[in-house]
Amino acid sequence: xxxxxxxxxxxxxxxxxxxxxxxxxxxxxxxxxxxxxxxxxxxxxxxxxxxxxxxxxxxxxxxxxxxxxxxxxxxxxxxxxxxxxxxxxxxxxxxxxxxxxxxxxxxxxxxxxxxxxxxxxxxxxxxxxxxxxxxxxxxxxxxxxxxxxxxxxxxxxxxxxxxxxxxxxxxxxxxxxxxxxxxxxxxxxxxxxxxxxxxxxxxxxxxxxxxxxxxxxxxxxxxxxxxxxxxxxxxxxxxxxxxxxxxxxxxxxxxx
Amino acid sequence: xxxxxxxxxxxxxxxxxxxxxxxxxxxxxxxxxxxxxxxxxxxxxxxxxxxxxxxxxxxxxxxxxxxxxxxxxxxxxxxxxxxxxxxxxxxxxxxxxxxxxxxxxxxxxxxxxxxxxxxxxxxxxxxxxxxxxxxxxxxxxxxxxxxxxxxxxxxxxxxxxxxxxxxxxxxxxxxxxxxxxxxxxxxxxxxxxxxxxxxxxxxxxxxxxxxxxxxxxxxxxxxxxxxxxxxxxxxxxxxxxxxxxxxxxxxxxxxx
DNA sequence: CTTGCACCCTCACGAGGCGTGAGGGTCAAC
DNA sequence: GTTGACCCTCACGCCTCGTGAGGGTGCAAG
Numbered sequence: 144x145x146x147x148x149x150x151x152x153x154x155x156x157x158x159x160x161x162x163x164x165x166x167x168x169x170x171x172x173x174x175x176x177x178x179x180x181x182x183x184x185x186x187x188x189x190x191x192x193x194x195x196x197x198x199x200x201x202x203x204x205x206x207x208x209x210x211x212x213x214x215x216x217x218x219x220x221x222x223x224x225x226x227x228x229x230x231x232x233x234x235x236x237x238x239x240x241x242x243x244x245x246x247x248x249x250x251x252x253x254x255x256x257x258x259x260x261x262x263x264x265x266x267x268x269x270x271x272x273x274x275x276x277x278x279x280x281x282x283x284x285x286x287x288x289x290x291x292x293x294x295x296x297x298x299x300x301x302x303x304x305x306x307x308x309x310x311x312x313x314x315x316x317x318x319x320x321x322x323x324x325x326x327x328x329x330x331x332x333x334x335x336x337x338x339x340x341x342x343x344x345x346x347x348x349x350x351x352x353x354x355x356x357x358x359x360x361x362x363x364x365x366x367x368x369x370x371x372x373x374x375x376x377x378x379x380x381x382x383x384x385x386x387x388x389x390x391x392x393x394x395x396x397x398x399x
Numbered sequence: 400x401x402x403x404x405x406x407x408x409x410x411x412x413x414x415x416x417x418x419x420x421x422x423x424x425x426x427x428x429x430x431x432x433x434x435x436x437x438x439x440x441x442x443x444x445x446x447x448x449x450x451x452x453x454x455x456x457x458x459x460x461x462x463x464x465x466x467x468x469x470x471x472x473x474x475x476x477x478x479x480x481x482x483x484x485x486x487x488x489x490x491x492x493x494x495x496x497x498x499x500x501x502x503x504x505x506x507x508x509x510x511x512x513x514x515x516x517x518x519x520x521x522x523x524x525x526x527x528x529x530x531x532x533x534x535x536x537x538x539x540x541x542x543x544x545x546x547x548x549x550x551x552x553x554x555x556x557x558x559x560x561x562x563x564x565x566x567x568x569x570x571x572x573x574x575x576x577x578x579x580x581x582x583x584x585x586x587x588x589x590x591x592x593x594x595x596x597x598x599x600x601x602x603x604x605x606x607x608x609x610x611x612x613x614x615x616x617x618x619x620x621x622x623x624x625x626x627x628x629x630x631x632x633x634x635x636x637x638x639x640x641x642x643x644x645x646x647x648x649x650x651x652x653x654x655x
Numbered sequence: 656c657t658t659g660c661a662c663c664c665t666c667a668c669g670a671g672g673c674g675t676g677a678g679g680g681t682c683a684a685c
Numbered sequence: 686g687t688t689g690a691c692c693c694t695c696a697c698g699c700c701t702c703g704t705g706a707g708g709g710t711g712c713a714a715g
Binding site: 404436437438 | 690691692693694
Binding site for chain 2: 671672673674675680681682
């Protein structure tokens with residue numbers, strides 16, 4: 144029988160000696176036998192097992208799970224692999240999103256803000272609405288439901304052209320405010336106040352009813368609290384969430 | 400000035416209190432000031448900074464790098480973001496590959512080995528050749544160069560149909576051997592020996608010259624040592640690298 | 656047999672990014 | 686003044702090894 148030392152096994156399997164020590168320590172891969180001198184000796188069976196370990200490790204499966212996995216037979220291994228496949232897909236999608244965000248951020252930093260409305264503003268339409276709705280009701284109670292229903296109707300009765308125009312207006316307002324942030328303009332200043340008034344008007348239009356100071360302040364809280372909004376605003380400019388909401392609150396306070 | 404406690408800042412930024420403590424410890428985000436009672440108080444400036452930190456953290460940038468990053472101005476940040484974008488792309492591709500490997504493995508485990516030759520065997524053609532070449536020369540010295548050149552010519556002068564047929568033959572041999580592994584057949588047995596003879600013949604054909612016992616044994620070493628080959632064989636069946644090479648060595652030994 | 660060198664062993668700390676208590680002050684409202 | 690809800694500072698744990706320190710072992714050449 145060919146017996147491999149740690150070094151040899153390490154060399155042909157591509158791991159380090161320390162890794163073999165570690166796997167021995169945690170009981171994941173024990174040597175075929177240990178010499179009187181304390182040397183670890185591995186045989187073919189261990190090499191096979193190690194290769195299976197490394198196969199699964201590739202996918203980021205933690206070592207203790209690999210240990211359990213190897214006790215199972217083929218049937219169950221397929222199931223586990225499939226579950227892990229989903230995780231990998233989720234990760235892959237996440238990376239794709241991150242890359243997109245970077246691209247947008249760089250475009251923004253370079254002043255090439257020619258991004259299409261449909262891109263950055265799509266978060267406001269379709270499927271996401273349900274999620275926001277559930278969130279708002281949970282947070283603000285049932286009295287929110289009417290407002291939501293009204294907003295949905297208002298959006299629905301807009302033509303596509305009108306929606307586009309509305310999004311353009313929102314975009315302009317936000318870009319102007321972001322410019323204020325970049326220039327270090329006080330969010331409570333008069334200049335910002337004027338843009339905020341436009342923003343509030345936009346909100347009122349979207350809701351299809353007046354937007355009270357209280358409601359506007361509540362909206363600022365929503366922006367601060369819901370990760371989707373935070374992400375959206377931080378994508379426009381880091382720190383923009385706080386800048387916008389501070390300005391909104393200041394505006395609401397003046398009205399009170 | 401509004402001063403936020405740890406809890407409050409944690410709530411609106413979505414991190415935990417412990418994280419704020421940690422960031423303070425490592426100097427990444429220090430409070431605006433600390434009360435006499437030892438309480439940390441944060442203001443808008445810190446919130447802005449925290450949001451930038453979280454923005455970058457999303458991409459997996461380590462905290463110490465984020466700290467350096469935030470000292471830079473916009474220009475350099477773009478450069479860093481671009482560099483990180485590449486890392487993300489590499490990761491995304493890696494995940495895509497892993498998913499593919501899982502799919503193939505599952506297909507294999509379920510006996511649905513209907514994978515296209517071009518898929519699993521593409522590793523043997525085109526760009527990868529240069530890499531193997533460099534590796535072989537580094538490992539076996541210049542005397543390897545002639546062999547490589549001959550193999551390349553042999554492959555080049557094959558028609559596409561011939562290449563396909565060759566790949567089919569290799570595939571059949573490997574599947575038969577993998578079946579031996581699954582059934583626990585001794586890799587030194589006569590049954591395996593017969594398949595190995597076919598394998599060696601295939602190699603000789605690919606090299607366009609006889610494959611000596613010594614060369615065949617050396618090839619087994621290559622399979623064991625080069626990660627690409629290991630990965631390829633482990634994809635066919637975990638443990639197949641060792642099974643195949645053991646059989647190859649046994650075959651070579653009988654000839655000597 | 657000695658010398659040397661490559662290999663083997665066992666601790667044990669470190670890194671990254673916090674989670675999770677333990678043990679004990681502080682603040683605001685009732 | 687008493688409750689809670691906060692706040693603080695240690696300090697260990699997690700996970701997978703990397704990286705020494707300090708010291709024994711095996712094999713070949715001189």
